[in-house]
Amino acid sequence: MKALVIEKFGGTEVMEWKEISKPMPQAGEIQIQVEYAGVNPVDWKIREGLVKHMFPCHFPLILGWDAAGTVSAIGEGVEGVTVGDRMMAYCKKKVVQWGSFAEYVCMEAQHCCLIPSKLNTAQAAAIPLVALTAWQALFDFAKVKAGDQVLIHAGAGGVGVFAVQLAKWAGATVYSTASSQNHAFVENLGADEVIDYNFVDVGEKIKERAPGGLDFVFDCAGGTAHAQAYDILKPGGALVSIVEPIKKELALEKELRACCLVVRPNGEQLQKVLDLIESGKIQAAPIEEIPIDQIVKAFDQSKKGHTKGKIVLKIT
Ligand SMILES: NC(=O)c1ccc[n+]([C@@H]2O[C@H](COP(=O)([O-])OP(=O)(O)OC[C@H]3O[C@@H](n4cnc5c(N)ncnc54)[C@H](OP(=O)(O)O)[C@@H]3O)[C@@H](O)[C@H]2O)c1
Incomplete structure (x- = not known):
């Protein structure tokens, strides 16, 4: 698969969209074919090594923690999920390595949610974290x-x-x-x-x-x-x-x-937020969509600190 990989901490020059092995779902996980990935300030903070004291990082490292797309494979023991389901997740793991700025990402199924019918995939990617x-x-x-x-x-x-x-x-x-x-x-x-x-x-x-x-x-x-x-x-x-x-x-x-506070994945809480969106009690954030080949622009914008709503990357 293709992914946005860094081999060391640094500026935008350390990022490369390149071929890397596809992560396969472990027991309890699902694999999502990522269509959109939300950009969060933590993504460039990780790239620059600014939060390495908080989050253990292993290289080669794929950036990105928010994902939305379609289920492409299902790990052992996962029930109630079908290949082809539209799903979204905050894909943070104990070690930062297999992120969502990639064609495929794996995440524990319990922390993934179906994308509500009201939302398109780009809007969904802007929500979890x-x-x-x-x-x-x-x-x-x-x-x-x-x-x-x-x-x-x-x-x-x-x-x-x-x-x-x-x-x-x-x-x-x-x-x-x-x-x-x-x-x-x-x-x-x-x-x-x-x-x-x-x-x-x-x-x-x-x-x-x-x-x-x-x-x-x-x-x-x-x-x-x-x-x-x-x-x-x-x-x-x-x-x-x-x-x-x-x-x-x-x-x-x-x-x-x-x-x-350091935010943790929690599928039940994410579902509660999605229910509030689905029932019209709250609304999704406005988004600006940027293609993954313009990742430098996306990060530069995020770093300025004046994002209104969210930036999402179109991955596939
Ligand atoms: N610890 C955690 O678990 C966790 C989780 C999520 C985020 N964060 C961190 O929390 C921060 C916010 O995250 P975010 O995703 O909301 O970032 P964001 O989307 O980039 O936030 C942009 C907003 O910040 C506002 N802003 C900038 N400087 C401000 C100031 N001095 N006072 C008030 N508002 C200001 C801007 O408002 P105007 O354009 O209107 O000026 C802009 O709308 C980031 O540093 C992020 O890394 C931490």
Whole structure:
């Protein structure tokens, strides 16, 4: 098969679309013929070796963690899946090696979901990693519930699109941050107020709006967004960062529940998100489709940090 392979960490020059052996499904796994693969910032972070302390990497390494396509082979012991089914998955494994920027990828069947009829394959590829991140931050850790006041940073980005919608669906009052050109978009996702972090002191604005403190801050941006979080949460409030380590002493001093989350595959949670999409309660992210032979463009765009929704690669 053809795949986007790196033999060492580095810039875009280390990537090569080349022939490599096809992964075959182990017991409990399915093999997906990948039509579209979602691009996440972690993909270029892995390529550059920026997260090698977090994720063990083996070379030759195929980049990519999100996949959508058609089931092409089924491993021993997998039930309820047929060759030809349209499926999607967050394909992270213990070791980073066999990714989704490839004609074929294998993943544990329990973490794969059928693509709902409402979605095309490109839209499906944009969902798994970011939707699971939002779900695990909001519901596994923060336990967001009706009446909570929450701040979701980077509401127009991949994770933010789902976090804003899921928080609203749960009944929270949702504040979010975005550049002004994305305000209407994030409001349309359900945010009650969107703050332009480029020109407004977000911490001060939140203190005006919620003088008693917030229940939850979701830090998808880092830097000032992270630093201010400790001052705008109420005691007992929850802080989840997906970009920066928690300042543990400060969290303790402010009586916060805080964690730096690393998203895990979870087929049941992904199915819950897909059910919400299918029933019209939330919507899929807008996508920009880029062919795999323009992977450099896709990564350059992602690195700029202003993706609206998601970038997906057309693989086959
Ligand atoms: N730990 C984990 O498990 C995990 C999981 C998923 C993602 N992540 C990380 O979380 C971050 C977000 O992921 P993503 O997929 O949502 O990225 P993304 O789609 O690239 O996010 C782009 C968005 O970030 C916004 N943004 C940029 N700088 C900002 C700032 N200072 N304050 C507020 N918003 C800002 C931009 O908004 P405007 O264009 O409106 O300015 C843009 O819409 C990335 O660093 C990613 O690697 C970690």
